[in-house]
Amino acid sequence: xxxxQCVLNFVKRIPTGQITTYQKLAQASGKPRAYRAVGNILKxxxxxxxxxxxxxxxxxxVIRSDGFIGGYxxxxxxxxxxxxxxxxxxxxxxxxxxxQQLYNFKS
DNA sequence: AGTAAGGCGGGCA
DNA sequence: GTGCCCGCCTTAC
Numbered sequence: 001x002x003x004x005q006c007v008l009n010f011v012k013r014i015p016t017g018q019i020t021t022y023q024k025l026a027q028a029s030g031k032p033r034a035y036r037a038v039g040n041i042l043k044x045x046x047x048x049x050x051x052x053x054x055x056x057x058x059x060x061x062v063i064r065s066d067g068f069i070g071g072y073x074x075x076x077x078x079x080x081x082x083x084x085x086x087x088x089x090x091x092x093x094x095x096x097x098x099x100q101q102l103y104n105f106k107s
Numbered sequence: 108a109g110t111a112a113g114g115c116g117g118g119c120a
Numbered sequence: 121g122t123g124c125c126c127g128c129c130t131t132a133c
Binding site for chain 2: 003004034041
């Protein structure tokens with residue numbers, strides 16, 4: 001499996017209402033230093049989150065390691081909207097209590 | 108404390 | 121096959 005597919009696969013596993021960071025994704029995929037590439041992949045995201053079962057990639061649940069939401073290929077506002085609709089509290093461009101919502105891989 | 112710049116890995120033109 | 125771009129992170133001033 002390509003590393004790209006591997007990363008996307010990890011993103012798929014994020015449950016609703018939880019989030020992860022680009023760095024954690026990079027670590028989980030076995031390339032801790034490739035966090036930039038993770039962003040690059042999600043930017044050229046094949047499926048934005050609305051598509052059929054199995055292919056949905058909730059890329060809006062991936063944020064920066066400092067709690068800011070980072071960017072989004074469909075606009076930051078939409079990303080915030082999606083996060084709020086999943087029960088997260090977003091203030092401006094930052095998620096409040098984001099550390100408590102972090103999803104740990106390896107499980 | 109906040110801000111600036113450098114570095115790094117992979118996808119895409 | 122090269123070069124450039126990036127939804128970033130870390131270190132240094």
